[in-house]
Amino acid sequence: MKYFYSRKQLLKNSSIMQIIIFGAPGVGKGTQAKIISLKYGIPHISTGDILREAVAKKTELGLLAKEAIDCGDLVSDDLMGGLLKESFENIDSKKGFILDGFPRTIAQAEILIVVFENLGIKKPHFIILTTKANILVERLTSRRLCTKCNTISNLSDIFDENRCPSCGTENTLIKRKDDQKDVILNRLNVYRETTKPIIEHCKASIDMIFIDATANIDVVQKEISIALNN
Ligand code: AMP
Secondary structure, eight states, rough: OOOOOOOOHOOOOOOOEEEEEEOOOTTTTHHHHHHHHHTTTOOOOOOOOOHHHHHTOOOOHHHHHHHHHHHTTOHHHHHHHHHHHHHHHTTTGGEEEEEEEESSSHHHHHHHHHHHHTTOOOEEEEEEEEHHHHHHHHHHHTEEETTEEEOEGGGGGOTTTBBTTTTTBTOOEOOOGGGGGHHHHHHHHHIIIIHHHHHHTHHHHHOOOEEOOSSSSHHHHHHHHTTTTT
């Protein structure tokens, strides 16, 4: 499936898309969020991407966040709350957005509720992707990041290991430091203990859409489109 959309198609898809995409590391949030961002012409706010860029540029935020990212722990709620507010100041949220990687703690969920209240965002779509733990481990250990176009690919889709299957650039595929086995296990543990409880905490106040993300990218994308009524 190709994910390029004409202006006409974007207009057709134009009911306001204010989306939070949630789920365990490796479930496919980033991949699906990028497709949705293109499909609806809305900004993709990925807290993980913002942090990785800050680390690469050695900004103050990057220096503060690096250690937590490298060992699969969470960056502090204070820093992340500031980052979130700044991200929303830089977009017109009334025209839609997809938020990926936030919230990851109950405190962050509370910050998000306040930010949304202040921005008049009343009924965001809260999409929760799910799959089994063994599939998450398998996906995380076999994925590669292109340092040029930022696309994550799975080894099974990479025909030439020196070339990014998305942008075609040579020698840009790397394994993320936090995709090493011991770090992966810590990230999954952090998800189970600290992030997943957000679902229970917020379920009375927000409509949640659960999507089984075990199937391939196209099938999951279709399920999301159906759930969003688009
Ligand atoms: P991701 O690309 O979303 O898997 O994020 C990579 C790493 O960035 C995580 O393992 C955390 O160390 C950090 N991170 C991203 N988003 C958050 C957040 N909302 N709160 C705390 N840490 C975060």
